[in-house]
Structure formats: structure tokens, C-alpha cells
Amino acid sequence: MPVVIILAAILAAAPVRAHHGGGVEYVMDQTAGPITGTVTLFSFSFPHPYIQFDVKDADGRVQKWSAVMQLTPTRLRTRGWTRESVKPGDTLTVTYSPHRTAPYVGFARRLEVNGTFLDEGV
Numbered sequence: 001m002p003v004v005i006i007l008a009a010i011l012a013a014a015p016v017r018a019h020h021g022g023g024v025e026y027v028m029d030q031t032a033g034p035i036t037g038t039v040t041l042f043s044f045s046f047p048h049p050y051i052q053f054d055v056k057d058a059d060g061r062v063q064k065w066s067a068v069m070q071l072t073p074t075r076l077r078t079r080g081w082t083r084e085s086v087k088p089g090d091t092l093t094v095t096y097s098p099h100r101t102a103p104y105v106g107f108a109r110r111l112e113v114n115g116t117f118l119d120e121g122v
Helices: 002-018 073-078
Strands: 032-043 050-056 062-068 091-098 105-113 116-120
Touching: 032 062, 032 105, 050 091, 062 091
Parallel strands: 062 105
Antiparallel strands: 032 050, 032 091, 050 062, 091 105, 105 116
């Protein structure tokens, strides 16, 4: 019986051990931006919602960006977010922590949609 209890405890803890902090993928002590682009996709899904958006560089070339959020959809709903908070075609301005290896991916810190402040620390 003690073996079953120990095994159950190990299995119950597995999801907790598997989850990672943002510092694994992002340089959390740095902030970059703001950058502004046009939303192409808003994925309001678990475990972390994200926004894909196009940003034009100085030469007019389009860069495909993604901004990942720390909070889950459940936590964002308590702050007033819905699936309609961000829509394709919206103008998005993001301040972010840069990804360690992907130059066009950021950990969202502050968001504005169509010039209106939406949230911070998301």
C-alpha cells in the first residue's frame, strides 16, 4: 500500500514539475519595444494565449511576430478579456521581454489595441 501512495504522489506532481517559468525561454530582466503591427491571429487558448501580428521593418518588409502572454485565459477573463478583445486587423502595440532564440517572439508585458491601453503584466 505505501508504494501505491508514493506512486500516486509522484504522478500527481508530474504536471507541476513539467510546467516552466518564462525565464526558460525569455530574457525576463529585459524589456524591448514598443513595437506596433497589425494583428493576424489572436489565440485565446491554454496554456498561454498569444497574438500573431505583422510588423513592417524600416525597408517595408513584413516581419511575422508573436506575443505570448503569461496569464491563462481563465486569469485573463477575470481582468475583462474575451475572445473578442483582440481581432485580426487591429493595430497592436507591444512592449515585451525578448525570446532567447527567436528574434520575432516576445513575452508580452504591455499591450495597446487600436491606441487604447488594454493590459499590463499579462
